[in-house]
Amino acid sequence: MPPLPSLAALRPYLRDALRDDLVAAVVVSVLLIPQSLAYAMLAGLPPQVGLYASLLPPLFYAALGSSPFLNIGPVAVLALMIMQTLQLAPAGVSPSEAALVLAAEVGLFLAAAALLRLHALAALLSVPVLHGFESGATIAIAASQLPVLIGSTASGGTLPDLWRSLSAHGFDWRGVAALFGIVSLLTLVAVRRLPKGLISRIAPLAVLLAGIGIAWACDPQGLPRVGELPPLALVFTPPRLDPELWTAMLPGAALIGLLGYVSSLAVAESLARRVGQRVDARRELMGLAAANLAAAVSGGMPAAASFSRSVLMSDAGSRTRMTGVFVAALMGAVLLTLSPLLAWVPKPVLAASIMVAVLSGLKFGPYADAWRYARAEALLMVAVTLLVVFVGITAALGLGVAGAIALLLQRSARPHVALIGRIAGTEHYRNVERHQVELDPEVLGLRIDESLLFLNGRSLADVVQAHLDTHPTTRRVLLQMSPVNTIDFSGLSALKELHETLERQGRRLDLSEVKGPVLDRLKASGWESWFRGRLYLSHHLGMQDRD
The missing domain is CATH 3.30.750.24 (STAS domain)
Structure with a gap:
């Protein structure tokens, strides 16, 4: 074990970067708390699973990763993939147990890729495929939250599944839930139009706290809430060792690991270019592998870098990876002290925060740009988007990778x-x-x-x-x-x-x-x-x- 740094070695950090890292950690944690709850529920998991996935994963990424700006934890797109993958779990296996196996397999997949120096895996998802997938997932996620927004019990990861579920439930909705959801949605949309600043940053938490306050004061009937969270009890146990379960989760784990790595690397490189830094792709693999293995033994779910939270961490002035350590400490404090308060969180408010967060990143400009530059790639982008929305994630990523390889072979088969x-x-x-x-x-x-x-x-x-x-x-x-x-x-x-x-x-x-x-x-x-x-x-x- 390497010796601990001396006080003299720590003085430059304490003098130059500690304050900035602490401020960035506080700002990011404000957004991470509601998103952790929301994305766990989006994945079909208990809300505390999202909080656990925000506790140790950023700590382990900080130890092995290379970017001072990435915030590791639950991510909306991965949550949708997790939800669809968990549906393949054998009978008798709870979603929480399956999520632990899924996180372990993602971590092992990324660790093997790092060991074998396969960081070039990022090339498997071309920009058209990645953008088409993210756009499709954004639409699918927003659509999946519409029933929650109005208090309906319907659910579905694709538009056909959602339509069948809504039809089966007779378009049930609850007026008080819809009121909470729609007001929260309109408030968050209105705040998005304001100039970027302190108000826009704390708006998601402010809306969440307002929803908690009204729900506690009025206790209206028919308002679905998160419910009582278990006390913080990190029990470090291995995931369930069931060969059938591990086999069922394996294809989804490979896709989640690939997409999580590619998207995280893209965010890290984009933020690093702003300040003239470089990102070590292999260390990113190692950091994400460690983060997911930590989630697998501490009650979490597969984790990756969040684009919105990472940009916020960069804008807030993060200087080193110690920001991730402080985020983990703050999340631990939340779990220790605020569990009774979080039990009153209205689910429609979380649905509104998910919809606004994901739809803010929806862009149609790249489709037009791709059509002008390379129509075959534009068609592939559209096909991937439609498959995510109407068929499923596995089919979309499979077509995307196969299509990108086919276009490459077509271009390369005849030398110019x-x-x-x-x-x-x-x-x-x-x-x-x-x-x-x-x-x-x-x-x-x-x-x-x-x-x-x-x-x-x-x-x-x-x-x-x-x-x-x-x-x-x-x-x-x-x-x-x-x-x-x-x-x-x-x-x-x-x-x-x-x-x-x-x-x-x-x-x-x-x-x-x-x-x-x-x-x-x-x-x-x-x-x-x-x-x-x-x-x-x-x-x-x-x-x-x-x-």
Whole structure:
């Protein structure tokens, strides 16, 4: 165990950052208390589970993570995923027990990814897929809270499920619950329109306290409340060891872990860029893994970084990861002292806070931007959104990952080989489709605009031959290789095949501007035994060579 820091080592922190971290922790805790209760209930779990997930997870993330701005705890989008995953639990297993297994599997999944240095997993969810998923989840979450807002007993994680449930319950609603919910919703929406400041930050807690006060003073009939919370009793026990339960939770855990990591990393990197800092992706994996394992043994639920709370933590002046330690301490104090007060929280007020929090991040601009830039990616974004809303999260993420990979394969399957010519009076060579250039009838200058890999190597000879068919007087082909960063064995085989094809036609293959590492690998493969062409330091030298 490393030695504890000396007082001299702590003095700079105590002098420069302690006050800022404490202030940021207080500000974030104000928002975290109602959100912890609300997101646990959104996931179909007892409200205290959300509070437990806000207690130890930020503490363990602070020990292993890398960002001073992330607030780790319950997250709305993950809560929706948790709700749908818990529905797959075997009979006889309570949601709380299943949530512990789910958190443990998320933690183990992220820990294995960190151990194997798989932080590149973030690339599996492209920006269109991530935005489409978040938008769909936002709509689904807001819709799922409508029955709670009006006191109905209906529920559902997708619009069809919600419609069937509402139909089955006969659109039941309670006037007093609807009054609490709608007034809270309108108040929070109105506060959102005010300039950002202290009032906007404390508004969610103020509305919550007002709801508690009115519910306690009037005790109206028909108002659903959170109910009595158990006293703080962190019992560190392992999750239920049931193979059937662990197997049922595993697919959902993998998706929750992947999305939690990708979204948390995106938030961390965005906030780090504001202050010129860098984020360690592997340490983010380690921090999230530790946070979820801590939740699994302390009565919590899967946790990740909240975008709204993390931005608030950054704006409030957090300087170090000690802010997370102070947040954990404050949440512990809440559980020890405020449990009787929180029992009076009206559920419609929590529903209103969820709806306003998630809908504030709903943006349709990226759909239009994607449609103008890449329509295939825009269609994928829309498809993911619709699947989340109408089918489910698993199907949406599955289509998103598969669709992103399919688009990548489509783009990479045929290498872009540009016909290039010389701009008059210069030594610069550019694409004939974009510039006025001079061409040499005997030397065909082509530029390969990507690495030669197994994805695209097979079509190299066909692409070059298509250019030769329109330039029959070509005596030799000169490939400009400056954009090529690597050539794998399939690419080497494709290059050899092109060389042999041109040789049979009585033409020569030459290369220009080959990068050093690429040339080193070519030489190591013994390519001198079959390559009969020439290498040129610059493309212009190759075009001017008349030999």
